[in-house]
Structure formats: structure tokens, C-alpha cells
Amino acid sequence: MSRHRIISVFIAVFALFVGTAQAKELMVLSEDEMIIRGLFYEEIGAFEQSRAIYGKLFDTTGDEVYLFKEVASSLLGKTNIPQSITRLKSWDKKHPETLEVKRLLIPLYLVNNNIKEAKKEAEYLLERSDTPIDMELASNPFLYTGEFKRALEILSKVYEKTANEEILLRMSVIMDEYTNEQKKAIQLLEMHRRMHHDSSNEVYLHLLSLYVKQNDIDGILETYKALYAKDPKKEFLAKIIDAYAYKKDIDGAIEFLEANNEGKDILYVLYKEKKEFKKAITLADQFYENEKDARWLAEKGILLFEEAKDKNNKEMIQEVISCLEKAIAMGVDDSVYLNYYGYTLIDKEIDIKKGIKIIEDALVQQPNNPYYLDSLAWGYYKTHQCKKAYEMMKKVVEQEGLEEPEIAEHWEKIQKCK
Numbered sequence: 001m002s003r004h005r006i007i008s009v010f011i012a013v014f015a016l017f018v019g020t021a022q023a024k025e026l027m028v029l030s031e032d033e034m035i036i037r038g039l040f041y042e043e044i045g046a047f048e049q050s051r052a053i054y055g056k057l058f059d060t061t062g063d064e065v066y067l068f069k070e071v072a073s074s075l076l077g078k079t080n081i082p083q084s085i086t087r088l089k090s091w092d093k094k095h096p097e098t099l100e101v102k103r104l105l106i107p108l109y110l111v112n113n114n115i116k117e118a119k120k121e122a123e124y125l126l127e128r129s130d131t132p133i134d135m136e137l138a139s140n141p142f143l144y145t146g147e148f149k150r151a152l153e154i155l156s157k158v159y160e161k162t163a164n165e166e167i168l169l170r171m172s173v174i175m176d177e178y179t180n181e182q183k184k185a186i187q188l189l190e191m192h193r194r195m196h197h198d199s200s201n202e203v204y205l206h207l208l209s210l211y212v213k214q215n216d217i218d219g220i221l222e223t224y225k226a227l228y229a230k231d232p233k234k235e236f237l238a239k240i241i242d243a244y245a246y247k248k249d250i251d252g253a254i255e256f257l258e259a260n261n262e263g264k265d266i267l268y269v270l271y272k273e274k275k276e277f278k279k280a281i282t283l284a285d286q287f288y289e290n291e292k293d294a295r296w297l298a299e300k301g302i303l304l305f306e307e308a309k310d311k312n313n314k315e316m317i318q319e320v321i322s323c324l325e326k327a328i329a330m331g332v333d334d335s336v337y338l339n340y341y342g343y344t345l346i347d348k349e350i351d352i353k354k355g356i357k358i359i360e361d362a363l364v365q366q367p368n369n370p371y372y373l374d375s376l377a378w379g380y381y382k383t384h385q386c387k388k389a390y391e392m393m394k395k396v397v398e399q400e401g402l403e404e405p406e407i408a409e410h411w412e413k414i415q416k417c418k
Helices: 003-018 031-044 047-061 064-077 081-094 099-111 115-128 132-144 148-162 165-177 182-195 201-213 217-230 234-247 250-260 264-273 277-291 295-307 314-329 335-347 352-365 370-382 386-400 405-415
Strands: none
Touching: 031 047, 031 064, 047 064, 064 081, 064 099, 081 099, 099 115, 099 132, 115 132, 132 148, 148 165, 165 182, 165 201, 182 201, 201 217, 217 234, 234 250, 250 264, 264 277, 277 295, 295 314, 295 335, 314 335, 335 352, 335 370, 352 370, 370 386, 370 405, 386 405
16 A cells, blocks of 8 residues: 555545544454554554554555554654564565665664664665765764764765755764864854855854854854844844954944944943044934933033043033033932032032032942042042041042042142142
């Protein structure tokens, strides 16, 4: 009975099976009813039952398709393996040129730990078939025995014919873990991902694992960039920025983010790091427009001052103060902004007493922050409270030293204060 008939009968007679009395013995069932039962048992994973039915069908009809399905059920259920080998070999003696028998004997022998026999059947299959599926099957005994070079030789031929991604990944794992050919594995994976733009993320991720082992930061970066181009997830973007940070390549990170019009929050930080204040101000304006978060007004005030060439420009200072005052009035109370606002009022002698009060508010949040203490000491100096200025500035110098020019300048002047 042909495979076509099995499928046809299953479609046509399945409804009949549902209504058939379950108590019928196999001996009194028709061939068609037994086929339906076998297929049904396969469907629900009852392979011991399907094996028994197909075995009975083969014994009754002698049709090879039932024997092959019996053995397939035996493999799937990992049951009656020695019996299946015996029955298959018996049939093989009468039909020695049937490759289907070899295809079934290889996994049967492996499951039964008959490795030598499995390799023998694999070699036989390789001599007579160059189809990818047969070659892949024949590679298994060599993988099982640790003959990885031989297995790779076979799998390479399969990949050359199919460009199958799963085969490639299997090869790359073997090269990585067993044959110490990481660089060759990288070359194969790189070639595959460049030629096949629909490659799965698994190809990229395995490539990344190899680059990590090689400590190849450029390879990691370029792979994440390629992965992000096909699958723009935030986690991949974060990895790209991490790679640029590891390389200390802020310009590269900025160029990437600008080109992809992504990660504007990261871009903002990088602009500040590179002192590209005009670009940072543009982003701060965009953020405020979109979010209505007053924090961006405070950020803009700081950026305006940092960007100005003339730090004493009255119009600029007034704009800075306006931004900070508006932000604080809208509820911004972060000590960073309070300190910046208060110090500006003090240093530019706009309203020193108010500046001191604002710095004191900042110190409530961070009582030991040396930069806030420096600001307050400077306020005391400006109001001629020399003793208080000296005592506070002494603490700052003890904590921070005199490396920062502004601290050194303040300390020098406060020491001379009378």
C-alpha cells in the first residue's frame, strides 16, 4: 500500500474511526481501520501503540512502508530498539540496495549504542547518496564518537549545497568547542550573514559569542550594528553604545546615533561630554517641547552658560537665570540645579544672599557634597564672612585637593580674606 493511499485513507476515513467501537481487536480490524489507528496514535504521541499496529500491518501485508513506519515509531518512542534492528536487518538481506533501510539503521544503532555499526551504515550511505539530508544523517555517528574533523567535512558539503543556517550553526559550535577553529567559524558566519540578509538573530548572537572569546571589540561593535540594522531593539542599541564607550570613541557613538536618528537621550549626554553645547541645547529644547518636563529648562540654563565664550555677558547670564528660575518655580528641586543657580547668583554678584539660601537648600539634600560646600564658602567670601568661608573651604580642600582650578582660585582668595 503506497504512502499516498495512507494519507488519502486517513483523510477519508478518520470520521469513521471516531465512531468505531474501541473494543475491536487488531485481528478483526480492516487494513484501513488499522492505518487510521496507527496515524492517530502517532498524532497523540502513543508510539508504542502505533509501533504495534504498523508491525501487525507489515506482518500481514509485507508492505515495506509499514515496516519503515514501525521502525520510525520505535525510534520516536525509544522502545523495542533491538527488535526493530533485527526486523529491519532481516528485510535488508532480501533488499540490500534500499537506502531507506540505511537511513533508519543509523539512528537505531546510535540509540542502541552500536556505534561501529552506525558508522558502517553511514559510510555506505555516503558512498551512494550525496543528498543533503543523507549526508547530514551520516554525520551523526562521527559526531557521536568525537571524530569532529570527519563530521565537519560532511557537514561542510551539506552547507555548500543548502546554505542551511542550522547546519552552519552546528558547524560553528563544533569549530568553537572541539576543533579550535574559532577564526574559521567567524569567517563562515560573517560570510553567511552578509550574503543572507534574512539570517536569524541566532547567527549574529553566535558570532558575537565568538568575537567575545577573541576579545575583538571591533567585531563585536560591527556585529551589533548589523544586528540593530535588521532588528532595532533598544538592548542592541545599548550594546553598541557600550562598545563605543569601551573603545572610548565618543565621536563614533555620536556619528552612529545621528545617522540612525536614535538614542537621543544618550546623544544628549554625549554632546555634553564632547562640549557640543549648541547641539545639546537643540535637543534640550526638543525634549522640553515633547515632554513639558521643567528639568530640561534647567538643563538649558546650564548649557547656555557653558556654551558662552564670554562668561560675563549680561544678556546670557540673565537668560541662564531665567531658565533656572522658571524650572525651580515649576517644581524642579534637584540639588545639582539648585547649586548651579545659587552659585551663579553669588559668583556674578546678582543676589548673593539669595544665592547662599539656595545653596543651603542644596546642602540639605547632599550635606557633604564638596562642590556645594565650595559654592557656600564662596558666598561667605563674597559677603566678607571670612572665618566661615575659611573653615568651609578648608574642608573642601581636604576632600578634593587643589587640582581643580576653580577650587584652587577660591582657596587662594579665601586665605587672604580679612
